Amino acid sequence: xxxxxxxxxxxxxxxxxxxxxxxRAFELLGIDAVYAPCLxxxxxxxxxxxxxxxxxxxxxxxxxxxxxxxxxxxxxxxxERIRAVNCVDAVFTGHxxxxxxxxxxxxxxxxxxxxxVVFGAGGSARxxxxxxxxxxxxxxxxSRAEALARDLGARLAEPEVIREARLVVNxxxxxxxxxxxxxxxxxxxxxxxVVDLVYRGATGDTALVRAARARGLRAIDGxxxxxxxxxxxxxxxxxxxxxxxxxxxxxxxxxx
Numbered sequence: 089x090x091x092x093x094x095x096x097x098x099x100x101x102x103x104x105x106x107x108x109x110x111x112r113a114f115e116l117l118g119i120d121a122v123y124a125p126c127l128x129x130x131x132x133x134x135x136x137x138x139x140x141x142x143x144x145x146x147x148x149x150x151x152x153x154x155x156x157x158x159x160x161x162x163x164x165x166x167x168e169r170i171r172a173v174n175c176v177d178a179v180f181t182g183h184x185x186x187x188x189x190x191x192x193x194x195x196x197x198x199x200x201x202x203x204x205v206v207f208g209a210g211g212s213a214r215x216x217x218x219x220x221x222x223x224x225x226x227x228x229x230x231s232r233a234e235a236l237a238r239d240l241g242a243r244l245a246e247p248e249v250i251r252e253a254r255l256v257v258n259x260x261x262x263x264x265x266x267x268x269x270x271x272x273x274x275x276x277x278x279x280x281x282v283v284d285l286v287y288r289g290a291t292g293d294t295a296l297v298r299a300a301r302a303r304g305l306r307a308i309d310g311x312x313x314x315x316x317x318x319x320x321x322x323x324x325x326x327x328x329x330x331x332x333x334x335x336x337x338x339x340x341x342x343x344x
């Protein structure tokens with residue numbers, strides 16, 4: 089029997105913990121499969137190659153989520169609305185598991201009210217805006233923010249909006265490679281919740297997560313969201329809906 093092939097495509101991918109997460113999941117579930125990270129700059133060529141290889145499924149990470157949505161044979165309802173795909177199944181239907189990744193992480197680790205603020209306007213920000221209806225969008229390129237707001241019913245805002253925010257989600261890559269901060273946590277209300285989709289280093293904590301926790305704020309790191317979206321991807325690929333119980337062991341694998 090042929091080993092099933094699952095892949096992660098993006099640029100960069102060397103930092104990704106997804107291969108560890110999925111390898112552990114396959115071990116726990118007794119599935120003969122491999123999950124390979126692939127550095128991709130030509131997305132159409134990658135799609136063609138994965139079709140030829142008969143991939144059982146694959147994930148898409150930055151900066152290719154919006155391009156992937158245009159290359160799938162069809163999109164599920166959420167991906168159609170978001171116009172960004174991070175999970176593709178064996179028949180090349182596009183899904184967005186960033187949405188359940190964010191929502192499951194919030195339900196597990198924090199209870200957040202509005203107003204909600206999303207930093208960024210790329211594929212991950214589109215998923216966050218879909219998950220948080222009516223949120224405010226802050227992005228340095230106004231045209232991309234306007235397109236996101238138009239597509240998903242979000243509101244354009246200036247960075248100062250965080251002074252009233254109850255939930256702020258960083259969907260930019262700021263903090264991925266260094267100690268930069270996408271915004272000043274000192275401006276946040278004392279009951280705010282911070283979610284950083286970026287993760288870094290041995291613990292996964294970014295400068296943003298550390299700064300938020302040092303101020304006494306609740307902060308959800310990118311690994312929590314990553315593991316939850318990985319589980320949602322597995323549920324799609326395997327046709328199951330009972331895999332959330334794997335979360336503790338898969339987070340351990342991500343940190344190993």
